[in-house]
Amino acid sequence: MENENQTPHKRRVHYKGKYPKKFEEKYKELQPEKYKDTIAHVIQKGNTPAGMHISIMVKEILDFLQIKPGQTGFDATLGYGGHTKAMLEQLQGQGHIHATDVDPAESAKTKKRLADQGFGEDMLTIHLQNFCTIDEIAKEVGGFDFILADLGVSSMQIDNPERGFSFKVDGPLDLRLNQEAGISAAERLDTISRDELAGMLYENSDEPYCEELAKAITDEIRKGHRVDTTTKLRRIIEDTLDFLPEKDKKETIKKTCQRTFQALRIDVNREFEVLYEFMEKLPGALKPGGRVAILTFHSGEDKLVKRALKEGCRAGIYSEYAKDVVRPSAQECAQNGRARSTKMRWAVRSQ
Numbered sequence: 001m002e003n004e005n006q007t008p009h010k011r012r013v014h015y016k017g018k019y020p021k022k023f024e025e026k027y028k029e030l031q032p033e034k035y036k037d038t039i040a041h042v043i044q045k046g047n048t049p050a051g052m053h054i055s056i057m058v059k060e061i062l063d064f065l066q067i068k069p070g071q072t073g074f075d076a077t078l079g080y081g082g083h084t085k086a087m088l089e090q091l092q093g094q095g096h097i098h099a100t101d102v103d104p105a106e107s108a109k110t111k112k113r114l115a116d117q118g119f120g121e122d123m124l125t126i127h128l129q130n131f132c133t134i135d136e137i138a139k140e141v142g143g144f145d146f147i148l149a150d151l152g153v154s155s156m157q158i159d160n161p162e163r164g165f166s167f168k169v170d171g172p173l174d175l176r177l178n179q180e181a182g183i184s185a186a187e188r189l190d191t192i193s194r195d196e197l198a199g200m201l202y203e204n205s206d207e208p209y210c211e212e213l214a215k216a217i218t219d220e221i222r223k224g225h226r227v228d229t230t231t232k233l234r235r236i237i238e239d240t241l242d243f244l245p246e247k248d249k250k251e252t253i254k255k256t257c258q259r260t261f262q263a264l265r266i267d268v269n270r271e272f273e274v275l276y277e278f279m280e281k282l283p284g285a286l287k288p289g290g291r292v293a294i295l296t297f298h299s300g301e302d303k304l305v306k307r308a309l310k311e312g313c314r315a316g317i318y319s320e321y322a323k324d325v326v327r328p329s330a331q332e333c334a335q336n337g338r339a340r341s342t343k344m345r346w347a348v349r350s351q
C-alpha cells in the first residue's frame, strides 16, 4: 500500500548542456564536405566547426592581390587551405601555387582535401617547409606574382588538446607547430632561468606580470614539479594573480593566460626569427610588380612587418605599402571571433 504522506516524486530538471547531444553531431563537423548544412549552421552561430579553419579577410586579400590566370603564387601558411583554394580559383586552371606549412599532420589532410576538390599537383605544390625558406622555392620557380602569409596558428591546431595551444582544455604543454621537431614548451621551461622567462614574457607578449609569473613558474620547477600540462600552467597563473580585486580577476587571468601561452608559442617556434628572415627574403622572391599581403595577429608581428615594408619602400624596393592596417569588417568579426585581432598589411614590389 502506498504511504499517503510520502512527498510526491519530483522530476529532476533536465540539464541542457552546451555539448552536442550526440557525438554524431561533432563527427558531422569533422566531415565538412559531406554535411554542408550542419557546417553552415555552426558557422552562422559564430563558431568554428571542429577540424576546420575559417579563412580571414578573403575578399580583401583577393581584391588586393589581383590574381590573374597564368600567374605563380606563394601561400606561406597553408593551414586548412581556405586562402589557397580561393587563390587557386582566381587562376582559373592556369598557373601554379606553391604553399608551405611546418605542420605535417594538418598539411597531409589539407593536401588530400584540396586534391579531392580538383586542386592536385598540377596546380598546387605543398612543401613541408618553414616559410623562411621562400628564397629556395622562389629560385626554383623564377619568383612569384603574388604572396600571402596568414601568420600564427589554425583553429585545428588550437582546438586539438594534444597540441597544447589552448589554456581552456587540459593537454600536454607542447605548443610546437611541428611536433616532430624541436622541443616542447614544457621542456623549454624545465631549464629556463627566472630572468630569461620574465624577459620572454615581456618581449613576446608585453606581459605586465612577467616578473611575478616567472618567479612562480621557476619556483614550482625548482621544487621538482614539472609544468608540463596546460592546466598546471593555468593554475600557476590563477594562483599568482589571486591578489587581484575580485571585479578584475577573471578577465585579467584570461588575458594573462592568452599572453603567456602566446609568449611560449613564439619562443618554441622561433616565430620572430623566422618572420624576420621571411621579410628579409620577400623582395627577392617577388617578381617586379608582384604583390604581397600579410595577416598578423598581435602587435609584435605587426610592428616587425610594418618596419620591414616601410624600410623596403624607403629603399625603393616596394613602390607602395600599407601605412595603415586594413581590418576585417565588423560583420566578419561578429561571425568569426578569431578575426577580431587581425591586421592586414600589403606592399607592391617596384617594377
Ligand SMILES: C[S@@+](CC[C@H](N)C(=O)[O-])C[C@H]1O[C@@H](n2cnc3c(N)ncnc32)[C@H](O)[C@@H]1O
Pocket (backbone or CB within 6 Å): 053, 054, 055, 056, 076, 077, 078, 079, 080, 081, 082, 083, 084, 100, 101, 102, 103, 106, 129, 130, 131, 132, 150, 151, 152, 153, 154, 155, 177, 274
Ligand atoms: C592561421 S593558419 C593559416 C590558415 C590558412 N590561411 C587557411 O585559410 O586555412 C597558419 C598556418 O601557418 C603555419 N605556420 C606558422 N608558422 C609557419 C612557418 N614559419 N612556416 C610554415 N608554416 C607556418 C601553421 O602551422 C598554420 O597551419
